[in-house]
Structure formats: C-alpha cells, structure tokens
Amino acid sequence: MSSSYVEDPAPGHGSLPPRAAFSSDARSMSLAGTWRFNLSPSPEAAPEGIARDAFDDSTWGTLTVPGHWQLQGHGKPAYTNVHYPFPVQPPLVPSDNPTGDHRLTFDLPAGWPDEPAVLRFDGVDSCAKVWLNGEELGVTRGSRLPSEFAVGHLLRPRANVLAVRVHQWSSGSYLEDQDMWWLSGIFREVTLLSRPVGGVEDYRLHADYDHVSGLGTLSLTAAEGVLLSVPELGVEDLPAGRPVELAVEPWSAESPRLYHGEVHTAAERVPVRIGFRTVVIEDGLLKVNGRRVLFRGVNRHEHHPRFGRALPREFALADVLLMKRHNVNAVRTSHYPPDPYFLQLCDTHGLWVIDECDLETHGFGDLGWAGNPSDDPRWGEAYLDRMRRTVERDKNHPSIVLWSLGNEAHTGRNLAATAAWTRERDPSRPVHYEGDFECEYVDVYSRMYADHAEVDRIGRRDDPNERRRSLPFLLCEFAHAMGNGPGGLLEYRELFERYPHAQGGFVWEWLDHGLARRDAAGREYFAYGGDFGEQIHDGNFVIDGLVHPDRTPSPALAEFAKVFEPVRIGASAEGVRISNHYDVVGSSHLVFRWTFEDDGVEVAAGELAVPEVHSGQSRDVPLPRLPGASGEGVLTVRAVLAADTGWASPGHVVAWGQLPVTPAADPVPAAVGAPLLRERGLLRLGPGAFDAATGRLVALGGHRVEGPRLDLWRAPTDNDRGSDDPEATQWRAAGLHRLQHRVAEVDGQASALVVRTRVAPPGLGFGMLTEYHWTADGDRLRLRVDLEPAGEWPCTLPRLGLRMAVPGGFGxxxxxxxxxxxxxxxxxxxxxxxxxxxxxxxxxxxxVYPQENGNRADARWLRLTSAGGAGIRIEGEPVFDFTARRWTSEDLDAARHTVDLVPGELVHLNLDLAQHGLGTASCGPGVLPRYRLHAQKASLTLTFSPITLEGAARWPVRPRSASSRTRTGTVSGTSRSSGSACAWSA
Structure with a gap:
C-alpha cells in the first residue's frame, strides 16, 4: 500500500470544506471507546487490507480513543522544545515511521435517518488515511484541527467498519514543532453526524456593540433559508443577511453576558450563544467595546499527566475555574486551537482569547531558517488550509479577540498570505504573530521574554520602526514559570500600567507537562524529557507552568493572582484607598471585609462600607473603628465576591491589602548575665550546650541540635541554572556548594561565648569572616552573627544565613x-x-524537578514542636527568613525527581538574612539588580529558647569526637564535606 501521501507538503485530501463547530438537534453518534489497534514500525511493515470487512484483527490489541498510543503501552513519549527528532529534509520523514492502525466496527442506532452524514475527526496526530466500509475517504493533516468526510452514502445499519491508519511522522510534522511531547494517535473526539437535507451547513454570527449608543448590531451569514431567533431580544426568524439593531448588554471577560438563541431551518435547529462586542485598534490601543484592555494572561497547552492531549472535559473546566479564581483574564492557545469545548468555557466564564493556528517550525532556527516552509511556495496551501480550519471552526466565539498565525515559524510569504486571508475573511478581529518582527502583516506588536528595560523602551515608544511605534504592544510570552519563580512579575505589571499601549502579556505557561510514572517502589512521580530514553530531548524544560501536572497551583499562581488582582487596596491619608483596575466593571459585585490582628491574633472584624468604584477610578474610605493593640497591629481588607459567579462562590477573595496600624515593639533581647560554664568538653551558657573545641551549639535545653553556622548555598532553581552565564554555574565555580569552616578562635568569656571562623571554598582565596557572639539569660540564648567578606568575591550569593538541624520529631x-x-x-x-x-x-x-523551595519570609518568631509539644522557639531582631526540611540542600541539589528525596532523621533548618532573587532566566531576563544578593558586611541576630514539657525526653549531651566533626559523606552520589551539611551523631 503506497504511503507517498505521508510526505506530500500539501494539505490532506478528501475532506469537506471547513465550517463552524456546532451541535444541533440532528442525530449524532460518538465513536469514542475501545478500538482494535496494531502498531507497526513503518508504513511498509503495516498490514495490507485493513479496510476490508473480512480483515482479521483478532490478534491485535486494543486502544482507547480518544488517546495516544504512547501512553497506552505502545512506543514511548518524547519531548523536544526546538529540535526535530528526525533528520531535517522537508518534506521527507524517516522510513522508521511508527504507524498505528485503528479499527472500529459499529452499528447505527435504531432510527438513524437515511440522509447525508459526516464523519468528524477533531484531532489526529500527525497524519491519517481513513476508510469506511472498504472505501477510502481521504487523508488528514493538521493534527489539532478538524477534518470531516461525507459518509452518508456508505453507511449501513450493522457492522460498519471504520479503519484509520495513523502515521507518527509526516510532512505535517515539520509544521508542528511546538514545545510539547511528541504523542501520536486519534486524541480528540470522533463523531458521526447526521446532516439533514435542508439543514444548517454553516453559519457566521455578527454581534457588534457600539459603546457610544449602547446598541448592538446582530446579523447572520448563512445559506438562503437559514434563520436566527433570539427570544430574549425579541428576535424571531431573522433571515441571513439582514442586520438588526438592539439595546443589549455587551460581552467582556469581566461580564460575559451571553444571549441564547437558535440558528434554524425547518430541518435542523442549532443552539447558539451570542456575545456582543467590538474589537478595534484605535489610537495605537487595542480596545474592546471602546475600552483599553490589559491582558493578564497565560499560555495554555492541553495536557493531562496520564492522557496527554486527550484531555477529558472536566480538566478543561478545572483549568478555566482555576484561572478565574486567580485573576487570569486571558489565554493564548499555544500553539494550536484547543478542543472547542475550552472555547465554550471561555465564552461562558469570561476569558479574552488569542486563538492560535496549529503551526510552528521552530527547529529550522537551528539551521539558520534554511528550508523553512514559511517562505517556501510548496507549503503555501498547507499554511492557508490550517488557518482556514482554525478561523472557520472558531469564528462564532465572542471570547476570541485576536487570531494568531502560529508561533516561532520565522517569517515569509506564506505567513503574509495567511494574514491577508484572515483579515479579509474576518475583519472584526486583529491578527497577531510574534515572528513578524517588522510588523509588516500583523496588527499588534508582539514580543517574547523582553526584559523590563526593553518593555520600558517600547512603552516610551523609543523605537526607530514607525510601524511598531504605532501599534499596541503585547508580551505573548513572558515570566517563564519554570520551577521556583518567576520573579519580577510586579515590575512588569507596573510597566503595563505606566504605558497605555503596553497592554499586558501571557505568562509562559499554565501547566507543567509532567507525565505520571512510578518508580521501582511504586511511588508516583512526574516524568519529563529524557525519562523515556529519548536520544534527543530538552529535559525538564517542559515543566514550566503556574500549575503542577496534577493541577495543584504552584506558589507562582498565588503570586500571579496577587500581582494582577483587579482591585488594589492600600493606605491613604483618609484611611483605606480602593483602586479599581478592572477593564470594564465597577466594584458592585464585591464586598469589602476587614480583620484586625494584634501580633497575628484576630481581635476585631467587620465589613467596610465602600461606595461603587468605577473602572479606572479610586476611592478613599475611613478606617474602621479599631481596638488598641498590645503588639503589632495590622489591618487586612479583603475584596470578596458578593454572590455566586459560576466560577467561584460568595466570599471568594479577589483581592486583599494590608495596612500597618500599630508598629511592632522593639524585640527584647536576652539579658546578658548567665555565666559560661565548662564541663567535660562542653561549654554551657544558659539553656545552650556547646562543643568546647568548635564552639558549635549541640543542645538547647536538653534538645539535641546541630549548629547553627554560616550557610551560603541553595539547591539551584531552574532560573538559577538558566541564561547564557547561569548564576548556578558561577556559584559552583566559586565553590559555594562546598564551603569549609575553619575555627580561628573559641573565646569563652565570663558571660559570653565568641566563636570566630573563616568560611571559604577550597582552592580559592576569598571567604567570609564570621563571628558568632552568644549570650544568655535563664532560658533564652541570644546569637549575633557578624559577617565580613574577605578577599574579592567573584559572584553573587545564593543565600546569606545560618543552617542548623533539630530532631526530626519537631515536625x-x-x-x-x-x-x-x-x-x-x-x-x-x-x-x-x-x-x-x-x-x-x-x-x-x-x-517536579527538585530545587530551592519553601522559604517563609519576615518571621518575627518561629516555633518547631513535636506532637507532645516539646520543641524550640526562635525570635528575630527584628525578622528572619526560614526553611525547614527533612533533607539537606545537598540532597535537594542532587535529586532529579521528587521520589529521590528521602526524609531523614532530622529537620534541617535555614535561618536567613536574605536570599538572591529568582528572576526568570530559565527563558528570559535574570534577577533585577535590586534583588541580587552580594557579599557584604552584614549582621543577623536571633534568640533561641527551648520548649520543654513535663515528661518530654531530655537527652544527655556528649561532646563530638574529632572524627565526627570532620567527617565527609555522600548524598545521592554527590560528595560533600562537613562544611555543607549538619552532621548528626550520638
């Protein structure tokens, strides 16, 4: 059987012209379920005659459709970001081309009408040939786009045989080099649709809104005889082509008003939902219904850790609800049209959408773009075909405000032609494409990962290109959310609000694309590139979302929600200032509730009376009547939903702000006066016991502890490892991961212990002079650590603080x-x-890829306790940061998956003066200067107190032997010295 169609650069063939996606009262039948399946290593090795009724597939296995065969035990997933996983010789693909044959035998439901019918595939990766009852229907290409075939003349009541041969690689693969897993198969719905004679073949709704008059203009484009009815608006049987002007409420992402109606003929009725809005570019601004919009957006791939892109609907809904609850207002469908159901959700709940074509040729960038299909006329029809299918399928969604030609396909005549066709077909939506750097054929200026300084220049219109200066500006990708980060979101928001034509951006990206696996012990973890034996892969670069693979929000999503909250609550001379940063709506849907806390304990609460605050305005209201505070008094005001919205319940917090009312009292330092006592190799000072040789604390009130001592290392984040000159590489070159501690002096004074050390990496001449100054009263042990750099430090510091260990029971x-x-x-x-x-x-x-995490900031005090209540308390003068883990930073650094982290017998505690910022250098700018941590003279003061209960275990404390103080060990295969870990010995 010939497979020459696999390498044809033209679109597929045999399918019907593209049309709007819709459901109706006509009969339909889902063909989802269990299919017979056979995987061959190549098209040539695939069996002959699979389309014949008599073909024997009894020896085949089975596959769930929709689904990917690699996630059902056939072959393996592979991840690349840019590189094609096959030799680049367009349009040719490897002879070793896994080919999956799918067969389904089905009966028509009782009463199935004897009329035309359509077989619809919503997504097949990457190329397929289709047969029904032995007749070839055609070939699909464009993996994430629909294909429909006329089949009414071939159907029979019983034992219809549908055969689909799917090829992993095809010419289409050159146009589908998106940053995601390479996964194959029939991964979206397959549906048989009855198409009644005289029914609705296709339609286009036009629902414009005039913000000046408040009137909407409604019309329908369809075949003669197709009518539109919208009872709520008094519209009955409106013929196609006849506009009507109506008083309506407009649709927006903040107020997604939809009117329900029907497009109908005597033979078929199609339910529709209509949103009135007008998108224009005016005065260099992108406006919807006359208002500038600010995209607080995310890029979204479709992914599930077990099903890949065969995403069940409940997870699409989960995505939208999470987005809305975290103040996301926009989605770019990177880098292909999503399942149509997702767009229905965006219409319903309110999200601005950039709908992107299924197109990316990123791998040609490695070749200097030589041979790139974007400027090769052989591929021109394929480019147009993909955009036609995108626009025609999705044209009736009010949530879509921009069409995007694709992603990272450089530039060329085919993209320009696609833009021209799109603009002519749908002049109601502007055209986006980031790769048109000169903005010759797009309507908005779009960039990826521009740093803050560049966004500021663009905002000031400091650009020699006049065309770019005149257009709205978007960051279609920014703030790469890989691992711990991104940092710097606040500063981006400030730029978006400072410059009107800088209209926001889309964080890369929404979701980590981890795939669920289990290790030999049965523990589940999430896999990334290379975990399936790929020869070419991009590692954990696919793990770069605001949401973990199981859709648990990461800390970055909470940060996004706060930074981009649509209401700002702060202090003013009159009391509390409420600022409305919504694009459209006022504050009437919100209730403002306050709590007042005294040293973190709530002592009063109430509701703040806030009159309506309109979009773009602020209003000051007086402070509520507050009680006095004995300690630090803080007023917290929360803006919460007053009523159910469909995406969140009443009381959901949309925004919050805190106002300091009573300053914190100065910390009361531990009194100096407890004598220093010596006994059997120990020094005792108040509740503390110290090793006489090293001056290191080994017990606190009977609780055995280890440390504290200076620590400068953290397990590098993905952003630390990013950029052309990664911070983590500089830190390792400087030896900060293997510091050694030399005790210069242990000075036991009458009522104090002073320990002087030099902390430095081996083989290098710089270091940190560290003086630990201990004093105590009866049950409080006070430490002041004075730090001074020695020599010339070559790099920033990951962290500046102390490390210690406490019993593992203090959980x-x-x-x-x-x-x-x-x-x-x-x-x-x-x-x-x-x-x-x-x-x-x-x-x-x-x-998913273990790294520095869990830091809590500005602690006034910290308690670590056991189940019985025993433990330790640490107080700052005035504050400190802390992390507490059951593994060391070295364990964290050596781990590659979460299952590599095995809890130990201790709790390892970092008490920090500061940490280096996070930035977004995994793909984008690094840490802004003001958040960079440099070696400098510094001081940190803490007070330690034991928490002991009657009957709590109290262990005898013995001095360490010399060998235990200098031992070395290995953690997860990485050698370390005692200078970088808290050792524990009896």
Missing amino acids: GVEWFGAGPGEAYADSRQAARTGRFSSTVDALQTPY
Missing part, C-alpha cells in the same frame, strides 16, 4: 511573619503578615 511549625506560602525577594507579593501553622512536610513545594 509542627508555627510562625508569625509573612505567609502562608513561600516567598522570595522578587516574588513575595502573595505573602501577607499573620500567624500561620503548618508542618515541615507541608512547607515543601514539590517542584
């Missing part, structure tokens, strides 16, 4: 400070001041 955590989630220097807007409780285990953020 309960309570603190007064910033929380409840993790916070870092340039990603801390979501952290509020309060009193929080958790566990050591719950403090961890399980990033």
Whole structure:
C-alpha cells in the first residue's frame, strides 16, 4: 500500500470544506471507546487490507480513543522544545515511521435517518488515511484541527467498519514543532453526524456593540433559508443577511453576558450563544467595546499527566475555574486551537482569547531558517488550509479577540498570505504573530521574554520602526514559570500600567507537562524529557507552568493572582484607598471585609462600607473603628465576591491589602548575665550546650541540635541554572556548594561565648569572616552573627544565613511573619503578615524537578514542636527568613525527581538574612539588580529558647569526637564535606 501521501507538503485530501463547530438537534453518534489497534514500525511493515470487512484483527490489541498510543503501552513519549527528532529534509520523514492502525466496527442506532452524514475527526496526530466500509475517504493533516468526510452514502445499519491508519511522522510534522511531547494517535473526539437535507451547513454570527449608543448590531451569514431567533431580544426568524439593531448588554471577560438563541431551518435547529462586542485598534490601543484592555494572561497547552492531549472535559473546566479564581483574564492557545469545548468555557466564564493556528517550525532556527516552509511556495496551501480550519471552526466565539498565525515559524510569504486571508475573511478581529518582527502583516506588536528595560523602551515608544511605534504592544510570552519563580512579575505589571499601549502579556505557561510514572517502589512521580530514553530531548524544560501536572497551583499562581488582582487596596491619608483596575466593571459585585490582628491574633472584624468604584477610578474610605493593640497591629481588607459567579462562590477573595496600624515593639533581647560554664568538653551558657573545641551549639535545653553556622548555598532553581552565564554555574565555580569552616578562635568569656571562623571554598582565596557572639539569660540564648567578606568575591550569593538541624520529631511549625506560602525577594507579593501553622512536610513545594523551595519570609518568631509539644522557639531582631526540611540542600541539589528525596532523621533548618532573587532566566531576563544578593558586611541576630514539657525526653549531651566533626559523606552520589551539611551523631 503506497504511503507517498505521508510526505506530500500539501494539505490532506478528501475532506469537506471547513465550517463552524456546532451541535444541533440532528442525530449524532460518538465513536469514542475501545478500538482494535496494531502498531507497526513503518508504513511498509503495516498490514495490507485493513479496510476490508473480512480483515482479521483478532490478534491485535486494543486502544482507547480518544488517546495516544504512547501512553497506552505502545512506543514511548518524547519531548523536544526546538529540535526535530528526525533528520531535517522537508518534506521527507524517516522510513522508521511508527504507524498505528485503528479499527472500529459499529452499528447505527435504531432510527438513524437515511440522509447525508459526516464523519468528524477533531484531532489526529500527525497524519491519517481513513476508510469506511472498504472505501477510502481521504487523508488528514493538521493534527489539532478538524477534518470531516461525507459518509452518508456508505453507511449501513450493522457492522460498519471504520479503519484509520495513523502515521507518527509526516510532512505535517515539520509544521508542528511546538514545545510539547511528541504523542501520536486519534486524541480528540470522533463523531458521526447526521446532516439533514435542508439543514444548517454553516453559519457566521455578527454581534457588534457600539459603546457610544449602547446598541448592538446582530446579523447572520448563512445559506438562503437559514434563520436566527433570539427570544430574549425579541428576535424571531431573522433571515441571513439582514442586520438588526438592539439595546443589549455587551460581552467582556469581566461580564460575559451571553444571549441564547437558535440558528434554524425547518430541518435542523442549532443552539447558539451570542456575545456582543467590538474589537478595534484605535489610537495605537487595542480596545474592546471602546475600552483599553490589559491582558493578564497565560499560555495554555492541553495536557493531562496520564492522557496527554486527550484531555477529558472536566480538566478543561478545572483549568478555566482555576484561572478565574486567580485573576487570569486571558489565554493564548499555544500553539494550536484547543478542543472547542475550552472555547465554550471561555465564552461562558469570561476569558479574552488569542486563538492560535496549529503551526510552528521552530527547529529550522537551528539551521539558520534554511528550508523553512514559511517562505517556501510548496507549503503555501498547507499554511492557508490550517488557518482556514482554525478561523472557520472558531469564528462564532465572542471570547476570541485576536487570531494568531502560529508561533516561532520565522517569517515569509506564506505567513503574509495567511494574514491577508484572515483579515479579509474576518475583519472584526486583529491578527497577531510574534515572528513578524517588522510588523509588516500583523496588527499588534508582539514580543517574547523582553526584559523590563526593553518593555520600558517600547512603552516610551523609543523605537526607530514607525510601524511598531504605532501599534499596541503585547508580551505573548513572558515570566517563564519554570520551577521556583518567576520573579519580577510586579515590575512588569507596573510597566503595563505606566504605558497605555503596553497592554499586558501571557505568562509562559499554565501547566507543567509532567507525565505520571512510578518508580521501582511504586511511588508516583512526574516524568519529563529524557525519562523515556529519548536520544534527543530538552529535559525538564517542559515543566514550566503556574500549575503542577496534577493541577495543584504552584506558589507562582498565588503570586500571579496577587500581582494582577483587579482591585488594589492600600493606605491613604483618609484611611483605606480602593483602586479599581478592572477593564470594564465597577466594584458592585464585591464586598469589602476587614480583620484586625494584634501580633497575628484576630481581635476585631467587620465589613467596610465602600461606595461603587468605577473602572479606572479610586476611592478613599475611613478606617474602621479599631481596638488598641498590645503588639503589632495590622489591618487586612479583603475584596470578596458578593454572590455566586459560576466560577467561584460568595466570599471568594479577589483581592486583599494590608495596612500597618500599630508598629511592632522593639524585640527584647536576652539579658546578658548567665555565666559560661565548662564541663567535660562542653561549654554551657544558659539553656545552650556547646562543643568546647568548635564552639558549635549541640543542645538547647536538653534538645539535641546541630549548629547553627554560616550557610551560603541553595539547591539551584531552574532560573538559577538558566541564561547564557547561569548564576548556578558561577556559584559552583566559586565553590559555594562546598564551603569549609575553619575555627580561628573559641573565646569563652565570663558571660559570653565568641566563636570566630573563616568560611571559604577550597582552592580559592576569598571567604567570609564570621563571628558568632552568644549570650544568655535563664532560658533564652541570644546569637549575633557578624559577617565580613574577605578577599574579592567573584559572584553573587545564593543565600546569606545560618543552617542548623533539630530532631526530626519537631515536625509542627508555627510562625508569625509573612505567609502562608513561600516567598522570595522578587516574588513575595502573595505573602501577607499573620500567624500561620503548618508542618515541615507541608512547607515543601514539590517542584517536579527538585530545587530551592519553601522559604517563609519576615518571621518575627518561629516555633518547631513535636506532637507532645516539646520543641524550640526562635525570635528575630527584628525578622528572619526560614526553611525547614527533612533533607539537606545537598540532597535537594542532587535529586532529579521528587521520589529521590528521602526524609531523614532530622529537620534541617535555614535561618536567613536574605536570599538572591529568582528572576526568570530559565527563558528570559535574570534577577533585577535590586534583588541580587552580594557579599557584604552584614549582621543577623536571633534568640533561641527551648520548649520543654513535663515528661518530654531530655537527652544527655556528649561532646563530638574529632572524627565526627570532620567527617565527609555522600548524598545521592554527590560528595560533600562537613562544611555543607549538619552532621548528626550520638
């Protein structure tokens, strides 16, 4: 059987012209379910005659459709970001081309009408030939686009045989080099549709809105005899081509008003939902219904950790609800049209959408774009075909405000022609494409990963290109959300609000694309590139979302929600200032509730009377009547939903702000006066016991501890490892991951212990002079650490603080400070001041690729306790950051998956003065200068107190032997010295 069609650069053949996606009262039949399946290593090795009724498929296996064969035990997934996983010789593909044969035998339901019918495939990756009852229907290409075939003349009541031969690689693969897993098969719905004679073949709804008059203009484009009825608007049997003007409520992402109606003929009725809105570019601004919009957006791939792109509908809904609850207002459908159901959800719940064509040729960038199909006339019809199918399928969705030609396909005549066709076919929506750097054929200026300085220049219109200066500006990708980060979101938002034509952007990306696997012990983890034995892969670059693979929000999503909250709550001279940053709506849907806390304990609460605040305006209201505070008094005001919205319940917090009312009292330092005692190799000072040789704390009130001592290392984040000159590489070159501690002096004074050390990496001449100054009263042990760099430091510091270890039973955590989630220097807007409780285990953020995580900021005090209540308390003068884990930073650094992290017998505690920022250098700018941590003179003061209960275990403390103080060990195959870990010995 010939497979020459696989390498044909033209579109597929045999399918019907593209049309709008819709359902109707006509009969339909889903063909989803269990199909017979056989995988061959190549087209030539595939069996002959699979389309024949008599073909024997009894020896074949089975496959669930929709689904990918690689996720059902046939072959393996592979991940690349840019590189094609096959030799680049367009349009040719390898002879070793896995070919999956699918067969389904089905009966027609009783009463199936004897009339035309259509067989619809919503997504097949990457190329397929289709037969029904032995007759070839045609060939599909364009994996994430629909194909329909006329089949009414071939159907029979019983034993219809549908055969589909799917090829993993085809000429279409050159146009589908998106940053995602290579997965094959029939991954979207397959449906048999009855098409009644005289029915609705296709239609286009026009629902414009005039923001000046408040009137909408409604019309229908369809074949003669097709009518439109919208009872709610008094529209009955409106013929196609006849506009009608009506008083309507407009549709927006903030107020997604939809009118329900029907497009109908005597033979068929199609339910429709109509949203009135007008999109224009005016005065260099993108406006919807006369208002500038600010895209607080995300890029979204379709992905599920078990089903890949065969995404069940409940997970599409989960995505939309999570987005709305976290103040996301826009989605770019990277880099292909989504399942149509997702767009229905965007219409319903309200999201601005950039609908993107199924097109990317990124791998040609490795070849200097030589041979790129975007400028090769052989591929011209394929480009147009993909865009036609995108636009025709999705044209009736009010949520779509921009068409996008595709992604990272450079530029050329085929893209220009596609833009021209799109603009002519649908002049109601502007055209987007980031790769048109000169903006010759697009309507908006779009960039990826421009740093803050560049966005500022663009915002100031400091650009020699006049065309670019005149257009609205979007960051179609920014703030790469890979691992711990991104940092710098706040500064982007400030630029978007400073410059009107800088109209926001789309974070890359929504979801980590991890695939669920189990290790030998049966523990589940999420796999990424290389975990399936791929020869060419891009590692964990596919793990770069605001949401973990199981759709658990990451800390970055909370940060996004806070930074881009549509209402800003702050202080003013009159009391509380409420600023409305919605694009359209006022504040009437919100209730403003306040709480007042004294040292983190709520002492009063109420509701703040806030008159309507219109979009773009602010209003000051007086402070509520507050009680006095004995400690630090903080007023928190929350804007919550007043009523159910469909995406969240009443009381859901949309925005919040905190106002300091009573400043914190100065910390009361531990009194100096407890004498220093010596006994059998130990020094005792108040509740503390120290090793006499090293001056290191080994017990606190009978609780055995290890440390604290200076620590400068963190397990690098994805952003630390990113960029052309990664911070993590500089840190390792400077030896910060293997610091050694030399004790210069242990100075036991009458009522103090002073330990002087030099902390430095081996083989290098710089270091940190560190002085630990201990004093105590009866039950409080105070430490002041003075730090001074020695020599010339070649790089920034990952962190600056102390590391210690405490018993593993101290698993309960309570603190007064910033929380409840993790916070870092340039990603801390979501952290509020309060009193929080958790566990050591719950403090961890399980990033798919383990890395620094879990830092809590600005702690006034911290308690670590056992189930029985024993533990330690640490107080800051005034504050400190902390992390608490059951593994060391070295364990975290060595791990590649979450299952590599095995809890130990200790809780490892970092008490930090500061950490280096996060940035977004995994793909984008690094850490802004003000968040970079440099070696400098510094001081950190903490007070330690034991929490002991009657009957709590109290262990005898013995001095370490010399060997235990200098031992080396290995963690997960990485050698480390005692200078970089808290050792534990009896």
